[in-house]
Amino acid sequence: MAQNSSRMAGRHFLHIPGPTPVPDRVLRAMDTPMIDHRGPEFAKLAKKCLDGIKTIFKTTNPVIIYTATGTGAWEGALVNTLSAGDKVLMVETGQFGALWKKMAEKLGIVPELLTTDWRTGVDPKVIEARLREDKNHEIKAVCVLHNETSTGCLSPIAEIRKAIDAAGHPALYMVDTISSLASADYRHDEWGVDVSVGGAQKGLMLPPGMSFNAISDKAIAANKTAKLPKSFFAWDEMLAMNKVGFFPYTPATLMLFGLDTGIEMLHEEGLDNVFARHDRLAEATRRAVKHWGLEILCRDAKYYSPTLTAVLLPEGFNADSFRAMALETFNISYGASFGPFAGRYFRIGHLGDINDAMLMGCLSVTEMALQLFGVPIKKGGAQVAMDYLVTAHGGAKKQAAE
Numbered sequence: 001m002a003q004n005s006s007r008m009a010g011r012h013f014l015h016i017p018g019p020t021p022v023p024d025r026v027l028r029a030m031d032t033p034m035i036d037h038r039g040p041e042f043a044k045l046a047k048k049c050l051d052g053i054k055t056i057f058k059t060t061n062p063v064i065i066y067t068a069t070g071t072g073a074w075e076g077a078l079v080n081t082l083s084a085g086d087k088v089l090m091v092e093t094g095q096f097g098a099l100w101k102k103m104a105e106k107l108g109i110v111p112e113l114l115t116t117d118w119r120t121g122v123d124p125k126v127i128e129a130r131l132r133e134d135k136n137h138e139i140k141a142v143c144v145l146h147n148e149t150s151t152g153c154l155s156p157i158a159e160i161r162k163a164i165d166a167a168g169h170p171a172l173y174m175v176d177t178i179s180s181l182a183s184a185d186y187r188h189d190e191w192g193v194d195v196s197v198g199g200a201q202k203g204l205m206l207p208p209g210m211s212f213n214a215i216s217d218k219a220i221a222a223n224k225t226a227k228l229p230k231s232f233f234a235w236d237e238m239l240a241m242n243k244v245g246f247f248p249y250t251p252a253t254l255m256l257f258g259l260d261t262g263i264e265m266l267h268e269e270g271l272d273n274v275f276a277r278h279d280r281l282a283e284a285t286r287r288a289v290k291h292w293g294l295e296i297l298c299r300d301a302k303y304y305s306p307t308l309t310a311v312l313l314p315e316g317f318n319a320d321s322f323r324a325m326a327l328e329t330f331n332i333s334y335g336a337s338f339g340p341f342a343g344r345y346f347r348i349g350h351l352g353d354i355n356d357a358m359l360m361g362c363l364s365v366t367e368m369a370l371q372l373f374g375v376p377i378k379k380g381g382a383q384v385a386m387d388y389l390v391t392a393h394g395g396a397k398k399q400a401a402e
């Protein structure tokens with residue numbers, strides 16, 4: 001009979017939708033002696049990172065790098081562009097949409113919240129209709145999430161821009177791209193976003209603790225008149241210091257070494273290939289889930305997220321207990337559930353430095369865990385995912401050509 005053991009052999013399967021697995025190469029880049037953050041070596045590193053991160057957001061404007069988690073960059077976006085009492089239009093696509101709104105309230109902003117059933121992305125028509133009603137242009141900003149991490153729904157950022165323009169509305173456009181940047185196509189300049197909020201611990205493959213504001217000329221102009229109090233998150237001092245390769249405070253030096261390497265790796269693979277890989281892994285996951293006979297929380301295929309899939313368990317099965325059992329038995333972590341669906345779904349993260357082999361480990365284990373937990377599934381979902389991946393890689397055609 002097996003003894004009780006405190007050690008689990010093999011590696012942990014981290015399938016939460018961020019923090020994502022940090023590649024060894026990034027870890028090694030961060031494993032380096034401390035340098036003077038006012039010295040020439042630092043300035044060189046900082047300038048490289050400040051230039052490099054622009055290529056990820058696809059902007060020619062400055063990107064602010066905060067030594068803070070994504071929540072800090074949310075705050076940076078709001079306090080640098082708005083004044084107390086300003087009205088903003090926000091959408092509760094899920095838990096993170098709700099949290100950003102809560103933050104806005106605490107800061108003295110007046111959010112108007114459009115709600116959803118937490119199973120779709122943002123409908124551009126709804127934004128356009130609300131903005132058309134706002135004849136006096138009281139709404140100063142439209143704030144949406146590109147990818148709602150709590151539900152696995154992706155919103156159409158370019159179309160929402162078109163909706164704002166169609167309404168002829170001058171509101172700033174702010175987008176949270178924390179769980180989509182460097183894993184789903186994102187274009188700050190081309191899509192006319194004024195402030196893009198990013199985070200380190202997802203597609204960028206870094207540990208948590210660094211976040212970003214990509215900013216447009218219009219956002220920089222708004223910053224000149226925005227009256228909300230700000231100090232640590234203020235853009236002006238940061239922009240002035242960044243010009244010469246420094247920060248107004250001691251930045252997370254080792255994270256910058258990691259960021260530099262993460263950006264280098266993304267370009268070595270090619271951003272379009274990175275996006276295609278995420279699309280492929282997401283599609284394989286969804287095919288497995290559908291074969292099992294389980295429901296995907298995102299109920300409309302046009303909003304499917306390429307970075308995570310939230311899976312509803314049937315009535316009577318507690319998803320938190322399922323996650324605990326899977327962790328204990330198979331050393332795998334899934335994301336938790338929130339809000340009206342708390343306890344009803346688990347989230348499979350398939351973003352960051354992850355490949356087909358890692359995904360198949362995850363899906364095979366998930367199929368076993370579901371069976372162990374007694375969920376009535378149709379076996380063979382992992383096989384269906386494998387069949388899809390074979391096809392996606394060229395299938396029999398590739399063999400025949402050789």
Ligand code: PLP
Nearest residue numbers: 069070071096149176178179199
């Ligand atoms: N926005 C989104 C979409 C997120 O997924 C998260 C965290 O996962 C946040 C904001 C908050 O970021 P952080 O936890 O790094 O502060």
